[in-house]
Amino acid sequence: MARLKIENLYKAYGATKVLKGIDLEIEDGGFLVLVGPSGCGKSTLLNCIAGLEDVTSGDVIIGERSVTELHPSKRDIAMVFQSYALYPNMTVEKNISFGLEIRGMTKPDRIKAIEEVADMLQIRELLKRKPSQLSGGQRQRVAMGRALVRNPQVFLFDEPLSNLDAKLRVDMRTEIKRLHKRMGTTIVYVTHDQIEALTLATRIAVMKDGIVQQFGTPDQIYNDPVNMFVADFMGSPAMNLLPGKVVKKADGLMLSLDGHDGVMLLPVPLTDDLQARVGKRVIFGIRPEAFTDPQGADRESKQVEKRDCFVEVVEPAGSDTFAVVKLGGKSAVARLRADAHIVAETVTGLAFNMGKAVFFDPDSGERIK
Amino acid sequence: MSGATQDNALKGSGATRIIIYTVLILFMIFYLLPLYVMLTNSLKPLEEIRGGDMLALPKNWTIEPWRAAWSYAQIGVQPTGLKPYFINSIFMVVPAVLISTSLGALNGYVLTKWSFRGSDLVFGLLLLACFIPFQIVLIPMARILGILGLAGTTSGLVLVHTIYGLGFTTLFFRNYYAAFPTELVRAAQIDGAGFFQIFWRILAPSSAPIAVVTIIWQFTNVWNDFLFGVSFADFDSIPMTVALNNLVNSSTGVKEYNVHFAGAILAALPTLIVYIVSGRYFVRGLMAGAVKG
Ligand SMILES: Nc1ncnc2c1ncn2[C@@H]1O[C@H](COP(=O)(O)OP(=O)(O)OP(=O)(O)O)[C@@H](O)[C@H]1O
Ligand SMILES: [Mg+2]
Numbered sequence: 001m002a003r004l005k006i007e008n009l010y011k012a013y014g015a016t017k018v019l020k021g022i023d024l025e026i027e028d029g030g031f032l033v034l035v036g037p038s039g040c041g042k043s044t045l046l047n048c049i050a051g052l053e054d055v056t057s058g059d060v061i062i063g064e065r066s067v068t069e070l071h072p073s074k075r076d077i078a079m080v081f082q083s084y085a086l087y088p089n090m091t092v093e094k095n096i097s098f099g100l101e102i103r104g105m106t107k108p109d110r111i112k113a114i115e116e117v118a119d120m121l122q123i124r125e126l127l128k129r130k131p132s133q134l135s136g137g138q139r140q141r142v143a144m145g146r147a148l149v150r151n152p153q154v155f156l157f158d159e160p161l162s163n164l165d166a167k168l169r170v171d172m173r174t175e176i177k178r179l180h181k182r183m184g185t186t187i188v189y190v191t192h193d194q195i196e197a198l199t200l201a202t203r204i205a206v207m208k209d210g211i212v213q214q215f216g217t218p219d220q221i222y223n224d225p226v227n228m229f230v231a232d233f234m235g236s237p238a239m240n241l242l243p244g245k246v247v248k249k250a251d252g253l254m255l256s257l258d259g260h261d262g263v264m265l266l267p268v269p270l271t272d273d274l275q276a277r278v279g280k281r282v283i284f285g286i287r288p289e290a291f292t293d294p295q296g297a298d299r300e301s302k303q304v305e306k307r308d309c310f311v312e313v314v315e316p317a318g319s320d321t322f323a324v325v326k327l328g329g330k331s332a333v334a335r336l337r338a339d340a341h342i343v344a345e346t347v348t349g350l351a352f353n354m355g356k357a358v359f360f361d362p363d364s365g366e367r368i369k
Numbered sequence: 370m371s372g373a374t375q376d377n378a379l380k381g382s383g384a385t386r387i388i389i390y391t392v393l394i395l396f397m398i399f400y401l402l403p404l405y406v407m408l409t410n411s412l413k414p415l416e417e418i419r420g421g422d423m424l425a426l427p428k429n430w431t432i433e434p435w436r437a438a439w440s441y442a443q444i445g446v447q448p449t450g451l452k453p454y455f456i457n458s459i460f461m462v463v464p465a466v467l468i469s470t471s472l473g474a475l476n477g478y479v480l481t482k483w484s485f486r487g488s489d490l491v492f493g494l495l496l497l498a499c500f501i502p503f504q505i506v507l508i509p510m511a512r513i514l515g516i517l518g519l520a521g522t523t524s525g526l527v528l529v530h531t532i533y534g535l536g537f538t539t540l541f542f543r544n545y546y547a548a549f550p551t552e553l554v555r556a557a558q559i560d561g562a563g564f565f566q567i568f569w570r571i572l573a574p575s576s577a578p579i580a581v582v583t584i585i586w587q588f589t590n591v592w593n594d595f596l597f598g599v600s601f602a603d604f605d606s607i608p609m610t611v612a613l614n615n616l617v618n619s620s621t622g623v624k625e626y627n628v629h630f631a632g633a634i635l636a637a638l639p640t641l642i643v644y645i646v647s648g649r650y651f652v653r654g655l656m657a658g659a660v661k662g
Contacts, residue, residue, distance in 0.1 A: 047555075079555075
């Protein structure tokens with residue numbers, strides 16, 4: 001177990017720059033999740049940590065030791081690939097013990113190690129099978145077993161659940177979390193899935209075009225995004241990003257939005273940055289769960305504002321009901337309790353939890369605090 | 370036959386079926402006729418052949434022509450039969466096939482999984498080697514064999530065939546390994562396996578289909594080669610094909626057609642056997658390559 005540190009890492013394939021100065025650090029036993037849209041360089045970063053790709057410049061440090069120049073097998077890492085990469089010609093048992101055998105562990109020791117891992121992952125009855133005779137979830141387990149048996153300093157996971165169906169994904173997600181709790185090994189985990197990111201991570205790095213947009217705890221990423229990209233990327237349904245304007249009124253600073261019958265005004269905090277923007281356009285960001293029916297609104301929050309809104313569409317979704325509301329010239333999504341009384345094509349009073357509202361510069365996309 | 374396999378697209382009526390089988394049977398006869406003629410005539414005494422009917426079955430069955438062709442017929446000036454040359458060919462073909470196939474596999478492995486700057490160029494040049502006509506390399510090759518002191522030896526022929534086959538064997542293995550998941554190689558690297566360990570433990574066990582294709586291809590080509598054999602072989606390294614030619618052309622009086630037929634079948638036998646034994650895998654291997662790209 002060890003901390004992992006990435007310092008000013010650059011990676012280019014010829015003229016294409018894929019990673020542009022990555023700085024990350026994860027404490028011993030931490031769970032770092034890398035998220036970002038397809039092609040942003042997540043796998044490349046993981047491969048650089050593993051040593052499967054040479055870095056162009058920068059440093060990878062595991063524990064106290066720089067491993068940038070070391071061969072993958074010397075870095076004391078184990079990796080689970082998206083395709084699992086199980087050796088097709090070997091049995092499950094052989095797959096798990098291959099690395100140990102190469103490293104010269106004796107047979108009795110290997111058998112002991114295999115059994116330990118097989119029990120932990122409940123794959124004992126699969127040990128004699130070939131990968132082609134396994135289901136997706138079982139293959140996933142075997143791939144994890146192959147990583148676990150090595151007992152490395154750092155685990156690297158590249159989208160390990162993306163080949164599974166929705167239900168199995170949720171199960172395996174819980175299992176990975178349980179394993180992490182139990183083993184306490186540092187993990188770097190790549191995923192497309194923001195729920196996976198938010199549930200598993202102790203730290204999340206949101207990437208875009210080879211640059212880390214924000215690096216922080218799941219709470220920071222979700223509630224305190226540094227820019228519109230992060231706000232929009234994390235959360236499902238996505239945060240509502242509505243164009244508005246800051247105006248000064250007698251009772252303080254207000255946000256003015258296009259409502260269904262003229263301008264809607266919402267009070268905003270009296271910060272310097274917002275004051276500097278009086279009369280200018282801003283993007284108002286509010287998560288669907290902070291925009292809800294008045295009974296469902298957060299009672300702890302002091303800043304709940306009730307306004308009349310025109311509900312266009314109602315989408316019951318089992319545990320919640322989503323309402324699509326015309327606001328600021330866009331369609332905003334409100335998340336209501338399942339039993340909220342709401343009718344489409346009517347004007348209804350909805351609550352804005354302004355304590356959770358965030359603002360962005362419409363041109364740069366940066367956060368206005 | 371009907372509905373024997375599920376992926377049978379053909380659900381024709383009786384009439385179509387009859388037409389198809391008729392055509393197929395005609396083709397079969399067309400292709401088998403030469404073999405039939407060779408076989409029957411190799412089992413007749415010479416007088417019967419000269420008597421006329423090539424298509425008739427032997428009246429007096431005899432295996433004497435076979436024994437002659439194998440062990441005492443006149444080849445050039447020596448009455449040795451084809452036996453020593455058959456052995457020459459085996460000593461040439463087996464190493465040439467094994468070496469060129471192994472090197473092709475290694476090349477394919479390097480070109481796909483350890484590609485380096487310029488590896489595409491190297492592959493391009495190797496491919497080009499497939500298309501160089503034999504005749505062009507004859508003189509430079511003779512010179513090189515001379516310099517190496519391998520002129521006229523079986524080792525020299527092995528070298529020539531290995532080099533000439535390398536383009537094809539590399540092509541086969543490269544295309545096959547291109548579809549082999551690179552993540553497996555990476556996983557093995559993390560597991561600590563080295564260059565050859567990865568090749569032996571991970572790639573080689575999955576290479577049977579393409580290895581069969583390559584071996585059949587190389588075996589047939591090297592065994593059937595005449596030009597290199599006639600150009601580079603000395604008296605004691607002459608391969609079967611050249612010896613067969615000498616047998617047929619040793620015109621001391623009468624042409625012993627029955628012996629010639631027997632000799633020709635003997636010369637063709639190894640390739641026939643290779644096809645019959647592993648032809649199924651050949652087709653399967655070609656298809657695997659085709660489907661996976
Ligand atoms: N060998 C390579 N040569 C050139 N460009 C490459 C190479 N490998 C990756 N890239 C480029 O690097 C970028 C990042 O790729 P990477 O695989 O890291 O993306 P990713 O974030 O993992 O995407 P995904 O979520 O789809 O897996 C992509 O634009 C890709 O085209
Ligand atoms: Mg990826």
